[in-house]
Amino acid sequence: MIAPVGGATPISPPAVARVSLQGRYAGFASRFVAFIVDEGTATGLFALALATISFAAQVLTGQPIHWNRSNLWVGLAFIGWQFLYFAYSWAASGKTFGMAVFGIRVVRPDGIDASWRKAVVRTLALPLSFLLLGLGFLGIVLGDKRRALHDVIAGTAVVYSWDARAARLRFLSRG
Amino acid sequence: MGDRLAPPVEALAQAVAERAVELVVSALDMNALLDRVDVNAVLDEIDVDGMLARVDVNAVLEHVDLDGLLERVDLDRLLARVDLNRLAARLDLDRLLATVNVNRLVGTVDITAIVQQVDVNQVVQQVDVDAVIQKVDLEAVTDRLDMNAIVQRVDVDALVQQTDLAAIIARSSGGIAGGALDVARSQAVGLDEFIARWAARLRRRTYAGPPGPMDSLKPVGES
Numbered sequence: 001m002i003a004p005v006g007g008a009t010p011i012s013p014p015a016v017a018r019v020s021l022q023g024r025y026a027g028f029a030s031r032f033v034a035f036i037v038d039e040g041t042a043t044g045l046f047a048l049a050l051a052t053i054s055f056a057a058q059v060l061t062g063q064p065i066h067w068n069r070s071n072l073w074v075g076l077a078f079i080g081w082q083f084l085y086f087a088y089s090w091a092a093s094g095k096t097f098g099m100a101v102f103g104i105r106v107v108r109p110d111g112i113d114a115s116w117r118k119a120v121v122r123t124l125a126l127p128l129s130f131l132l133l134g135l136g137f138l139g140i141v142l143g144d145k146r147r148a149l150h151d152v153i154a155g156t157a158v159v160y161s162w163d164a165r166a167a168r169l170r171f172l173s174r175g
Numbered sequence: 176m177g178d179r180l181a182p183p184v185e186a187l188a189q190a191v192a193e194r195a196v197e198l199v200v201s202a203l204d205m206n207a208l209l210d211r212v213d214v215n216a217v218l219d220e221i222d223v224d225g226m227l228a229r230v231d232v233n234a235v236l237e238h239v240d241l242d243g244l245l246e247r248v249d250l251d252r253l254l255a256r257v258d259l260n261r262l263a264a265r266l267d268l269d270r271l272l273a274t275v276n277v278n279r280l281v282g283t284v285d286i287t288a289i290v291q292q293v294d295v296n297q298v299v300q301q302v303d304v305d306a307v308i309q310k311v312d313l314e315a316v317t318d319r320l321d322m323n324a325i326v327q328r329v330d331v332d333a334l335v336q337q338t339d340l341a342a343i344i345a346r347s348s349g350g351i352a353g354g355a356l357d358v359a360r361s362q363a364v365g366l367d368e369f370i371a372r373w374a375a376r377l378r379r380r381t382y383a384g385p386p387g388p389m390d391s392l393k394p395v396g397e398s
Contacts, residue, residue, distance in 0.1 A: 024385035027367025030360075103360045111388035141374045144386060159387070162360055 021160040023111060025146040026104040028137070031158055037098030042085045046078055083123055090119035095161065103162030109145055114156050122154035 050067050058064040067074055089096040094113055095105040106114050106122065114122075129136025129149045136149030147157050367385070375382035 021364060021385060024387040027364070027385065028370050029366030030363040033363055101356065101359070102363050103356075107388075109388060141370060142378065146386070157388070160364070160385070 020163050020166070022163045024160050026158045026160050027146060028140045030102050030104050030160070031140060031148075034096070034098035034102040034104055037101055038086070038096045039098075041097050042082055045085075046081050049081075050074075086126065087120050087123040090114065090122060091116035094119075099158075103160055104158050105161040106156050107159055108155060109147070109157045111159065114154075118154045118156050122150050122156050125150035125153040128153070 054065045054067065069075075086096060089099075090106050091114075093100075093105070094107060099105055106119070108114055108118070132149065139152065140146050140148050145157055151157055371385065372382050
């Protein structure tokens with residue numbers, strides 16, 4: 001049990017968390033912030049990998065490698081890494097790191113786990129939603145199943161994977 | 176000369192007196208004599224209290240054969256004539272009990288033997304526990320408890336040794352992280368719902384919470 005420090009008022013979850021949302025289609029905000037977290041994580045890991053390689057080169061050869069954003073190979077490596085990051089995460093568990101943090105996961109529209117094939121197609125179709133001036137994401141807000149363009153192409157959907165009601169009970173039990 | 180004559184004279188006088196008494200007694204009509212005696216008057220003359228005061232009761236009792244006397248008493252017949260209820264009514268039980276040494280009495284009782292003969296299960300079955308508990312003033316009981324003394328009797332060291340502290344620390348650490356995660360997710364879901372309500376308003380639809388895969392399924396047989 002965690003006591004409030006310094007008499008601070010504990011943060012109360014919104015009223016929506018009073019019911020379980022597990023298995024319901026996830027909304028735009030959850031998916032967006034999860035994507036932001038994923039992009040930050042993937043980019044950070046990629047930058048860390050480049051820095052590690054540069055450091056290793058300096059140790060071995062005495063000359064560090066200076067990476068250039070406009071370098072074609074760096075760009076291709078970044079795209080490949082992004083593909084690997086999303087495709088592998090969705091194929092392996094249906095969720096990336098950011099999605100795990102915000103309690104959402106990729107499934108088929110009927111709620112069954114998505115296959116690795118759908119995960120790959122979804123990853124490849126993801127840029128299309130951006131390339132159409134973001135209109136590909138409009139389906140998340142206006143669609144009955146809250147599916148983006150890449151979801152429709154891959155035959156997937158995104159649902160909440162956490163039990164909001166259980167979370168609220170945990171929250172209350174902590175006082 | 177006088178001293179020499181005295182013994183034969185005294186002997187002669189005693190013999191004469193004995194003979195005279197014998198003759199008088201034989202001549203007396205004892206029945207007639209007793210008839211003329213007023214016994215009641217004689218008894219009135221007797222100082223019974225004074226006489227009893229002079230009697231050594233202990234010496235008398237020593238001569239009495241109590242065992243022989245009791246053997247001749249028919250106790251059953253005697254008790255049959257006793258009105259026990261009337262006797263009990265006259266008893267001052269409080270005064271009687273005050274003279275009883277209860278501790279000594281209890282000391283002679285074999286409690287263990289008595290308890291062994293008691294069928295505890297049967298006794299317990301007849302007890303209305305709910306009624307007993309309702310009569311118990313728990314607040315009064317707790318007020319009488321010395322909680323400080325009880326806590327001091329707890330072996331804290333042994334308690335800690337039996338507690339998996341590592342698991343507790345890990346659980347509390349996980350609780351902190353889990354709490355932050357729950358709050359972040361709840362905030363995100365709150366935003367989801369806010370956006371969804373506005374979207375439903377734009378589409379002129381009633382929003383009834385987030386949809387799910389099961390919502391599109393219809394029961395078998397329903398058109």
